[in-house]
Amino acid sequence: MDEVRVIEVKRSIFEDNNRDADRLREELRESKTYLINLMSSPGSGKTTTLLALAKRLAGRMRLGVMEADIDSDVDARTIQEAGIPAIQIHTGGMCHLDADMTRQGLREFGTQDLDVVVLENVGNLVCPAEFDAGASVNITILSVPEGDDKPLKYPLMYETCSLLLVNKIDVAEYFDFDREKVVKFAKMRNPDIDILFVSARTGEGIDEAADWIVSHAKQWLGHE
Amino acid sequence: MDEVRVIEVKRSIFEDNNRDADRLREELRESKTYLINLMSSPGSGKTTTLLALAKRLAGRMRLGVMEADIDSDVDARTIQEAGIPAIQIHTGGMCHLDADMTRQGLREFGTQDLDVVVLENVGNLVCPAEFDAGASVNITILSVPEGDDKPLKYPLMYETCSLLLVNKIDVAEYFDFDREKVVKFAKMRNPDIDILFVSARTGEGIDEAADWIVSHAKQWLGHE
Numbered sequence: 235m236d237e238v239r240v241i242e243v244k245r246s247i248f249e250d251n252n253r254d255a256d257r258l259r260e261e262l263r264e265s266k267t268y269l270i271n272l273m274s275s276p277g278s279g280k281t282t283t284l285l286a287l288a289k290r291l292a293g294r295m296r297l298g299v300m301e302a303d304i305d306s307d308v309d310a311r312t313i314q315e316a317g318i319p320a321i322q323i324h325t326g327g328m329c330h331l332d333a334d335m336t337r338q339g340l341r342e343f344g345t346q347d348l349d350v351v352v353l354e355n356v357g358n359l360v361c362p363a364e365f366d367a368g369a370s371v372n373i374t375i376l377s378v379p380e381g382d383d384k385p386l387k388y389p390l391m392y393e394t395c396s397l398l399l400v401n402k403i404d405v406a407e408y409f410d411f412d413r414e415k416v417v418k419f420a421k422m423r424n425p426d427i428d429i430l431f432v433s434a435r436t437g438e439g440i441d442e443a444a445d446w447i448v449s450h451a452k453q454w455l456g457h458e
Numbered sequence: 459m460d461e462v463r464v465i466e467v468k469r470s471i472f473e474d475n476n477r478d479a480d481r482l483r484e485e486l487r488e489s490k491t492y493l494i495n496l497m498s499s500p501g502s503g504k505t506t507t508l509l510a511l512a513k514r515l516a517g518r519m520r521l522g523v524m525e526a527d528i529d530s531d532v533d534a535r536t537i538q539e540a541g542i543p544a545i546q547i548h549t550g551g552m553c554h555l556d557a558d559m560t561r562q563g564l565r566e567f568g569t570q571d572l573d574v575v576v577l578e579n580v581g582n583l584v585c586p587a588e589f590d591a592g593a594s595v596n597i598t599i600l601s602v603p604e605g606d607d608k609p610l611k612y613p614l615m616y617e618t619c620s621l622l623l624v625n626k627i628d629v630a631e632y633f634d635f636d637r638e639k640v641v642k643f644a645k646m647r648n649p650d651i652d653i654l655f656v657s658a659r660t661g662e663g664i665d666e667a668a669d670w671i672v673s674h675a676k677q678w679l680g681h682e
Binding site: 275277278303304305306308327356358359360361364377379380381383384386388389390402405408409 | 499500501502527528529530532551553580581582583584585588601603604605607608610611612613614626629632633
Protein backbone atom coordinates (compact mmCIF):
# COMPACT_ATOMS: atom_id res chain seq x y z
CA MET A 235 0.00 0.00 0.00
CA ASP A 236 1.40 3.34 -1.04
CA GLU A 237 2.15 5.93 1.58
CA VAL A 238 -0.31 8.80 1.77
CA ARG A 239 1.00 11.97 0.15
CA VAL A 240 0.98 14.80 2.66
CA ILE A 241 1.11 18.42 1.55
CA GLU A 242 1.88 21.27 3.92
CA VAL A 243 0.03 24.29 2.57
CA LYS A 244 0.92 27.85 3.44
CA ARG A 245 -1.41 30.63 4.42
CA SER A 246 -2.51 32.73 1.50
CA ILE A 247 -0.51 35.76 0.44
CA PHE A 248 -3.62 37.33 -1.05
CA GLU A 249 -5.25 40.00 1.03
CA ASP A 250 -8.59 39.67 -0.67
CA ASN A 251 -9.61 36.03 -0.29
CA ASN A 252 -13.05 36.59 -1.81
CA ARG A 253 -11.58 37.86 -5.07
CA ASP A 254 -9.06 35.04 -5.12
CA ALA A 255 -11.84 32.52 -4.51
CA ASP A 256 -13.70 33.83 -7.57
CA ARG A 257 -10.47 33.50 -9.56
CA LEU A 258 -10.08 29.89 -8.42
CA ARG A 259 -13.65 29.14 -9.52
CA GLU A 260 -12.80 30.44 -13.01
CA GLU A 261 -9.70 28.25 -13.09
CA LEU A 262 -11.83 25.25 -12.08
CA ARG A 263 -14.33 25.94 -14.86
CA GLU A 264 -11.52 26.13 -17.39
CA SER A 265 -9.96 22.88 -16.16
CA LYS A 266 -13.38 21.16 -16.04
CA THR A 267 -13.13 20.30 -12.36
CA TYR A 268 -16.14 20.33 -10.07
CA LEU A 269 -14.77 21.10 -6.60
CA ILE A 270 -16.94 20.29 -3.59
CA ASN A 271 -16.03 21.98 -0.29
CA LEU A 272 -17.36 19.56 2.32
CA MET A 273 -17.70 21.04 5.81
CA SER A 274 -19.00 19.84 9.18
CA SER A 275 -18.24 19.47 12.87
CA PRO A 276 -15.53 17.01 13.86
CA GLY A 277 -16.93 13.49 13.83
CA SER A 278 -20.13 14.07 11.85
CA GLY A 279 -19.07 11.46 9.31
CA LYS A 280 -17.49 13.33 6.39
CA THR A 281 -15.07 10.52 5.50
CA THR A 282 -17.61 7.71 5.90
CA THR A 283 -20.15 9.63 3.81
CA LEU A 284 -17.51 10.18 1.13
CA LEU A 285 -16.77 6.45 1.03
CA ALA A 286 -20.47 5.67 0.63
CA LEU A 287 -20.87 8.34 -2.07
CA ALA A 288 -17.78 7.14 -3.93
CA LYS A 289 -19.38 3.73 -4.54
CA ARG A 290 -22.42 5.39 -6.11
CA LEU A 291 -20.30 7.77 -8.19
CA ALA A 292 -18.07 5.00 -9.58
CA GLY A 293 -18.43 4.81 -13.38
CA ARG A 294 -20.33 8.10 -13.48
CA MET A 295 -17.73 10.61 -12.32
CA ARG A 296 -13.98 10.32 -11.77
CA LEU A 297 -13.57 11.27 -8.10
CA GLY A 298 -10.60 12.48 -6.07
CA VAL A 299 -10.40 13.57 -2.43
CA MET A 300 -8.27 16.16 -0.66
CA GLU A 301 -8.33 15.64 3.11
CA ALA A 302 -7.54 18.76 5.14
CA ASP A 303 -6.51 18.37 8.76
CA ILE A 304 -4.31 20.08 11.29
CA ASP A 305 -2.51 16.81 11.93
CA SER A 306 -2.66 13.08 11.11
CA ASP A 307 -3.35 11.36 7.80
CA VAL A 308 -5.97 8.84 8.97
CA ASP A 309 -8.69 10.12 6.64
CA ALA A 310 -6.58 10.23 3.47
CA ARG A 311 -5.34 6.73 4.29
CA THR A 312 -8.92 5.46 4.64
CA ILE A 313 -9.96 6.99 1.31
CA GLN A 314 -6.86 5.78 -0.50
CA GLU A 315 -7.33 2.25 0.85
CA ALA A 316 -10.77 2.28 -0.80
CA GLY A 317 -9.05 2.83 -4.14
CA ILE A 318 -9.89 6.53 -4.49
CA PRO A 319 -7.11 9.00 -5.36
CA ALA A 320 -6.47 11.04 -2.21
CA ILE A 321 -4.00 13.44 -0.66
CA GLN A 322 -3.67 14.78 2.85
CA ILE A 323 -3.37 18.53 3.28
CA HIS A 324 -1.91 19.84 6.52
CA THR A 325 -3.01 23.36 7.34
CA GLY A 326 -0.13 24.30 9.64
CA GLY A 327 -2.48 24.66 12.61
CA MET A 328 -4.98 26.74 10.66
CA CYS A 329 -8.66 26.16 11.38
CA HIS A 330 -9.77 26.45 7.73
CA LEU A 331 -8.52 26.59 4.15
CA ASP A 332 -8.62 29.77 2.12
CA ALA A 333 -8.75 29.82 -1.69
CA ASP A 334 -5.01 29.85 -2.25
CA MET A 335 -4.41 26.99 0.21
CA THR A 336 -7.02 25.06 -1.75
CA ARG A 337 -5.26 25.95 -5.01
CA GLN A 338 -1.92 24.72 -3.61
CA GLY A 339 -3.58 21.42 -2.76
CA LEU A 340 -5.20 21.09 -6.21
CA ARG A 341 -1.89 21.77 -7.98
CA GLU A 342 -0.01 19.18 -5.99
CA PHE A 343 -2.86 16.69 -6.36
CA GLY A 344 -3.16 17.08 -10.15
CA THR A 345 -6.78 17.15 -11.32
CA GLN A 346 -6.48 16.56 -15.09
CA ASP A 347 -7.92 13.01 -14.83
CA LEU A 348 -10.68 13.91 -12.36
CA ASP A 349 -14.21 15.28 -12.82
CA VAL A 350 -15.11 15.81 -9.17
CA VAL A 351 -12.71 16.72 -6.37
CA VAL A 352 -13.95 16.79 -2.80
CA LEU A 353 -12.10 19.00 -0.36
CA GLU A 354 -12.83 17.61 3.09
CA ASN A 355 -12.30 20.80 5.08
CA VAL A 356 -11.11 20.97 8.71
CA GLY A 357 -13.84 19.76 11.09
CA ASN A 358 -15.21 23.09 12.27
CA LEU A 359 -18.57 24.83 11.84
CA VAL A 360 -17.22 28.35 12.25
CA CYS A 361 -14.09 29.34 10.36
CA PRO A 362 -14.43 27.27 7.16
CA ALA A 363 -17.77 29.02 6.57
CA GLU A 364 -16.06 32.41 6.85
CA PHE A 365 -13.40 31.75 4.23
CA ASP A 366 -14.54 31.11 0.66
CA ALA A 367 -12.38 28.17 -0.47
CA GLY A 368 -13.15 28.92 -4.12
CA ALA A 369 -15.10 25.70 -4.57
CA SER A 370 -17.84 25.08 -7.14
CA VAL A 371 -20.22 24.24 -4.35
CA ASN A 372 -20.34 24.09 -0.53
CA ILE A 373 -21.94 21.09 1.16
CA THR A 374 -22.35 20.61 4.91
CA ILE A 375 -23.06 17.52 6.99
CA LEU A 376 -24.91 17.61 10.32
CA SER A 377 -25.11 14.34 12.22
CA VAL A 378 -28.13 13.43 14.32
CA PRO A 379 -26.17 13.13 17.62
CA GLU A 380 -25.11 16.79 17.30
CA GLY A 381 -28.70 17.96 17.70
CA ASP A 382 -31.26 19.79 15.58
CA ASP A 383 -30.36 23.26 16.89
CA LYS A 384 -27.04 23.69 15.07
CA PRO A 385 -28.39 26.05 12.36
CA LEU A 386 -29.40 28.40 15.18
CA LYS A 387 -25.89 28.52 16.58
CA TYR A 388 -23.76 28.44 13.43
CA PRO A 389 -25.76 30.54 10.94
CA LEU A 390 -23.06 31.21 8.36
CA MET A 391 -22.40 27.51 7.70
CA TYR A 392 -25.98 27.06 6.54
CA GLU A 393 -26.10 30.36 4.65
CA THR A 394 -23.10 29.40 2.53
CA CYS A 395 -24.06 25.81 1.67
CA SER A 396 -26.24 24.55 -1.19
CA LEU A 397 -26.81 21.09 0.28
CA LEU A 398 -27.23 19.85 3.86
CA LEU A 399 -26.78 16.15 4.45
CA VAL A 400 -28.33 15.09 7.77
CA ASN A 401 -26.25 12.01 8.58
CA LYS A 402 -26.50 9.10 11.04
CA ILE A 403 -30.29 8.88 10.74
CA ASP A 404 -29.95 5.15 11.50
CA VAL A 405 -29.42 6.06 15.19
CA ALA A 406 -32.12 8.73 15.33
CA GLU A 407 -34.26 6.77 17.80
CA TYR A 408 -31.51 6.99 20.45
CA PHE A 409 -31.32 10.77 20.28
CA ASP A 410 -33.70 13.63 20.84
CA PHE A 411 -33.61 14.89 17.24
CA ASP A 412 -36.52 16.51 15.41
CA ARG A 413 -36.38 16.31 11.58
CA GLU A 414 -38.97 19.02 11.11
CA LYS A 415 -37.06 21.36 13.40
CA VAL A 416 -33.77 20.93 11.59
CA VAL A 417 -35.46 21.63 8.25
CA LYS A 418 -37.16 24.70 9.69
CA PHE A 419 -33.96 26.06 11.29
CA ALA A 420 -31.80 25.40 8.20
CA LYS A 421 -34.35 26.99 5.83
CA MET A 422 -34.56 29.95 8.20
CA ARG A 423 -30.85 30.52 7.54
CA ASN A 424 -31.03 29.68 3.83
CA PRO A 425 -34.39 29.16 2.10
CA ASP A 426 -32.61 27.71 -0.98
CA ILE A 427 -30.69 24.98 0.82
CA ASP A 428 -31.46 21.41 -0.28
CA ILE A 429 -31.72 18.90 2.58
CA LEU A 430 -31.28 15.14 2.34
CA PHE A 431 -31.47 12.65 5.22
CA VAL A 432 -28.82 9.95 4.93
CA SER A 433 -26.99 7.22 6.77
CA ALA A 434 -23.48 6.67 5.49
CA ARG A 435 -23.42 3.43 7.48
CA THR A 436 -26.61 1.79 6.16
CA GLY A 437 -26.58 3.56 2.79
CA GLU A 438 -30.01 5.11 3.25
CA GLY A 439 -30.40 8.27 1.17
CA ILE A 440 -26.93 7.97 -0.37
CA ASP A 441 -28.32 7.32 -3.87
CA GLU A 442 -30.22 10.60 -3.75
CA ALA A 443 -27.12 12.44 -2.50
CA ALA A 444 -25.00 10.94 -5.29
CA ASP A 445 -27.65 11.94 -7.87
CA TRP A 446 -27.63 15.48 -6.48
CA ILE A 447 -23.87 15.68 -6.92
CA VAL A 448 -23.89 14.18 -10.43
CA SER A 449 -26.59 16.53 -11.72
CA HIS A 450 -24.98 19.62 -10.18
CA ALA A 451 -21.52 18.59 -11.38
CA LYS A 452 -22.78 17.99 -14.93
CA GLN A 453 -24.38 21.40 -14.97
CA TRP A 454 -21.14 23.03 -13.75
CA LEU A 455 -19.01 21.05 -16.21
CA GLY A 456 -21.36 22.03 -19.04
CA HIS A 457 -22.37 18.46 -19.92
CA GLU A 458 -26.03 19.30 -19.98
CA MET B 459 -39.41 33.64 33.23
CA ASP B 460 -36.73 36.32 33.02
CA GLU B 461 -35.20 37.12 29.68
CA VAL B 462 -31.69 35.82 29.15
CA ARG B 463 -29.06 38.54 29.48
CA VAL B 464 -27.02 38.74 26.28
CA ILE B 465 -23.61 40.41 26.24
CA GLU B 466 -21.86 41.35 23.01
CA VAL B 467 -18.15 41.13 23.77
CA LYS B 468 -15.49 42.87 21.73
CA ARG B 469 -12.27 41.44 20.42
CA SER B 470 -9.35 42.03 22.73
CA ILE B 471 -7.26 45.16 22.46
CA PHE B 472 -4.30 43.35 24.01
CA GLU B 473 -1.66 42.16 21.59
CA ASP B 474 -0.30 39.56 23.94
CA ASN B 475 -3.20 37.30 24.86
CA ASN B 476 -1.00 34.87 26.79
CA ARG B 477 0.17 37.57 29.17
CA ASP B 478 -3.36 38.89 29.56
CA ALA B 479 -4.60 35.35 30.27
CA ASP B 480 -2.08 35.03 33.11
CA ARG B 481 -3.27 38.39 34.43
CA LEU B 482 -6.89 37.19 34.35
CA ARG B 483 -5.91 34.05 36.29
CA GLU B 484 -4.39 36.28 38.99
CA GLU B 485 -7.59 38.34 39.13
CA LEU B 486 -9.60 35.12 39.48
CA ARG B 487 -7.41 33.94 42.38
CA GLU B 488 -7.88 37.27 44.12
CA SER B 489 -11.64 37.20 43.64
CA LYS B 490 -11.84 33.51 44.68
CA THR B 491 -13.44 32.38 41.46
CA TYR B 492 -12.66 29.01 39.88
CA LEU B 493 -13.21 29.49 36.16
CA ILE B 494 -13.66 26.39 34.00
CA ASN B 495 -13.16 26.81 30.24
CA LEU B 496 -15.33 24.04 28.77
CA MET B 497 -14.55 23.21 25.16
CA SER B 498 -15.75 20.65 22.61
CA SER B 499 -17.12 20.10 19.11
CA PRO B 500 -20.60 21.40 18.38
CA GLY B 501 -23.17 18.97 19.71
CA SER B 502 -20.98 16.89 22.01
CA GLY B 503 -23.23 17.70 24.95
CA LYS B 504 -21.63 20.61 26.81
CA THR B 505 -24.92 22.07 28.01
CA THR B 506 -26.51 18.75 28.96
CA THR B 507 -23.35 17.74 30.85
CA LEU B 508 -23.41 21.08 32.67
CA LEU B 509 -27.01 20.51 33.72
CA ALA B 510 -26.13 17.04 35.05
CA LEU B 511 -23.06 18.39 36.88
CA ALA B 512 -25.01 21.30 38.37
CA LYS B 513 -27.29 18.90 40.24
CA ARG B 514 -24.26 17.20 41.83
CA LEU B 515 -22.59 20.51 42.67
CA ALA B 516 -25.68 21.96 44.35
CA GLY B 517 -24.96 22.69 48.01
CA ARG B 518 -21.22 22.13 47.51
CA MET B 519 -20.26 24.97 45.18
CA ARG B 520 -22.12 28.07 44.00
CA LEU B 521 -22.18 27.68 40.22
CA GLY B 522 -22.71 30.15 37.38
CA VAL B 523 -22.53 29.63 33.62
CA MET B 524 -21.43 31.91 30.79
CA GLU B 525 -22.60 30.57 27.43
CA ALA B 526 -20.55 31.73 24.44
CA ASP B 527 -22.02 31.45 20.98
CA ILE B 528 -21.89 33.24 17.67
CA ASP B 529 -25.65 33.53 17.67
CA SER B 530 -28.77 32.41 19.58
CA ASP B 531 -29.37 32.16 23.31
CA VAL B 532 -30.78 28.63 23.47
CA ASP B 533 -28.09 27.32 25.82
CA ALA B 534 -28.21 30.17 28.33
CA ARG B 535 -31.99 29.86 28.35
CA THR B 536 -31.77 26.12 29.11
CA ILE B 537 -29.32 26.69 31.97
CA GLN B 538 -31.30 29.59 33.42
CA GLU B 539 -34.53 27.57 33.29
CA ALA B 540 -32.79 24.99 35.50
CA GLY B 541 -32.33 27.70 38.13
CA ILE B 542 -28.62 28.31 37.53
CA PRO B 543 -27.37 31.88 37.06
CA ALA B 544 -26.42 32.23 33.39
CA ILE B 545 -25.58 34.80 30.77
CA GLN B 546 -25.21 34.51 27.02
CA ILE B 547 -22.06 35.93 25.45
CA HIS B 548 -22.13 36.72 21.73
CA THR B 549 -18.69 36.69 20.15
CA GLY B 550 -19.48 38.89 17.18
CA GLY B 551 -18.81 36.05 14.74
CA MET B 552 -15.53 35.08 16.43
CA CYS B 553 -14.71 31.39 16.66
CA HIS B 554 -13.28 31.56 20.19
CA LEU B 555 -12.95 33.78 23.25
CA ASP B 556 -9.67 35.36 24.25
CA ALA B 557 -8.82 36.38 27.83
CA ASP B 558 -10.19 39.89 27.60
CA MET B 559 -13.47 38.74 26.02
CA THR B 560 -13.75 36.33 28.95
CA ARG B 561 -13.01 39.16 31.39
CA GLN B 562 -15.74 41.32 29.80
CA GLY B 563 -18.19 38.47 30.30
CA LEU B 564 -17.15 37.92 33.93
CA ARG B 565 -17.52 41.62 34.74
CA GLU B 566 -20.99 41.84 33.27
CA PHE B 567 -21.99 38.57 34.92
CA GLY B 568 -20.78 39.54 38.38
CA THR B 569 -19.04 36.68 40.17
CA GLN B 570 -18.92 37.84 43.79
CA ASP B 571 -21.56 35.29 44.89
CA LEU B 572 -20.16 32.40 42.86
CA ASP B 573 -17.39 29.84 43.56
CA VAL B 574 -17.31 28.15 40.19
CA VAL B 575 -18.01 29.79 36.84
CA VAL B 576 -18.16 27.66 33.71
CA LEU B 577 -17.40 29.34 30.41
CA GLU B 578 -19.03 27.21 27.74
CA ASN B 579 -16.79 28.17 24.84
CA VAL B 580 -17.84 28.23 21.16
CA GLY B 581 -18.28 24.67 19.83
CA ASN B 582 -14.99 24.22 17.99
CA LEU B 583 -12.00 21.92 18.56
CA VAL B 584 -9.48 24.20 16.88
CA CYS B 585 -9.49 27.90 17.73
CA PRO B 586 -10.56 27.82 21.39
CA ALA B 587 -7.53 25.61 22.09
CA GLU B 588 -5.24 28.20 20.50
CA PHE B 589 -6.40 31.12 22.61
CA ASP B 590 -5.80 30.95 26.36
CA ALA B 591 -9.06 32.22 27.87
CA GLY B 592 -7.35 32.85 31.21
CA ALA B 593 -9.36 30.14 32.97
CA SER B 594 -8.31 28.25 36.10
CA VAL B 595 -8.66 25.01 34.18
CA ASN B 596 -9.51 23.74 30.69
CA ILE B 597 -11.87 20.80 30.30
CA THR B 598 -12.88 19.17 27.02
CA ILE B 599 -15.75 16.88 26.11
CA LEU B 600 -15.59 14.28 23.35
CA SER B 601 -18.80 12.43 22.58
CA VAL B 602 -18.81 8.80 21.49
CA PRO B 603 -20.52 9.46 18.10
CA GLU B 604 -17.62 11.74 17.10
CA GLY B 605 -15.20 8.81 17.09
CA ASP B 606 -12.12 7.77 19.04
CA ASP B 607 -9.64 9.37 16.61
CA LYS B 608 -10.24 13.01 17.53
CA PRO B 609 -7.05 13.40 19.64
CA LEU B 610 -5.08 12.45 16.51
CA LYS B 611 -6.68 15.22 14.46
CA TYR B 612 -6.99 18.02 17.03
CA PRO B 613 -3.81 17.68 19.12
CA LEU B 614 -3.79 21.09 20.81
CA MET B 615 -7.23 20.62 22.38
CA TYR B 616 -5.96 17.60 24.31
CA GLU B 617 -2.60 19.17 25.12
CA THR B 618 -4.24 22.17 26.79
CA CYS B 619 -6.88 20.35 28.85
CA SER B 620 -6.58 18.80 32.32
CA LEU B 621 -9.73 16.71 32.07
CA LEU B 622 -11.37 14.86 29.18
CA LEU B 623 -14.99 13.83 29.63
CA VAL B 624 -15.95 11.13 27.14
CA ASN B 625 -19.70 11.71 26.89
CA LYS B 626 -22.70 9.76 25.50
CA ILE B 627 -21.29 6.39 26.59
CA ASP B 628 -24.91 5.21 26.91
CA VAL B 629 -25.06 4.91 23.10
CA ALA B 630 -21.59 3.34 22.69
CA GLU B 631 -22.99 0.05 21.40
CA TYR B 632 -24.42 1.79 18.31
CA PHE B 633 -21.09 3.29 17.32
CA ASP B 634 -17.68 1.95 16.41
CA PHE B 635 -15.88 3.52 19.38
CA ASP B 636 -12.90 2.01 21.19
CA ARG B 637 -12.39 3.21 24.79
CA GLU B 638 -8.82 1.95 24.95
CA LYS B 639 -7.95 3.77 21.75
CA VAL B 640 -9.32 7.11 22.91
CA VAL B 641 -7.34 6.81 26.16
CA LYS B 642 -4.19 5.89 24.24
CA PHE B 643 -4.58 8.74 21.73
CA ALA B 644 -5.44 11.36 24.39
CA LYS B 645 -2.52 10.32 26.63
CA MET B 646 -0.24 10.43 23.58
CA ARG B 647 -1.11 14.13 23.30
CA ASN B 648 -1.04 14.78 27.04
CA PRO B 649 0.19 12.12 29.50
CA ASP B 650 -1.22 14.13 32.44
CA ILE B 651 -4.80 14.39 31.18
CA ASP B 652 -7.46 12.81 33.41
CA ILE B 653 -10.16 10.90 31.54
CA LEU B 654 -13.67 10.10 32.78
CA PHE B 655 -16.36 8.24 30.86
CA VAL B 656 -19.79 9.78 31.40
CA SER B 657 -23.33 9.94 30.14
CA ALA B 658 -24.98 13.28 30.80
CA ARG B 659 -28.29 11.64 29.90
CA THR B 660 -28.22 8.63 32.24
CA GLY B 661 -25.98 10.24 34.85
CA GLU B 662 -23.30 7.56 34.64
CA GLY B 663 -19.90 8.91 35.74
CA ILE B 664 -21.27 12.35 36.59
CA ASP B 665 -20.61 11.92 40.33
CA GLU B 666 -16.92 11.31 39.61
CA ALA B 667 -16.80 14.31 37.29
CA ALA B 668 -18.44 16.53 39.94
CA ASP B 669 -15.96 15.25 42.57
CA TRP B 670 -13.07 16.04 40.22
CA ILE B 671 -14.34 19.61 39.84
CA VAL B 672 -14.96 20.12 43.56
CA SER B 673 -11.52 18.88 44.60
CA HIS B 674 -9.70 20.91 41.95
CA ALA B 675 -11.78 24.00 42.69
CA LYS B 676 -11.11 23.73 46.43
CA GLN B 677 -7.40 23.45 45.77
CA TRP B 678 -7.50 26.53 43.53
CA LEU B 679 -9.64 28.48 45.98
CA GLY B 680 -7.23 27.56 48.80
CA HIS B 681 -9.84 25.69 50.85
CA GLU B 682 -7.58 22.70 51.34
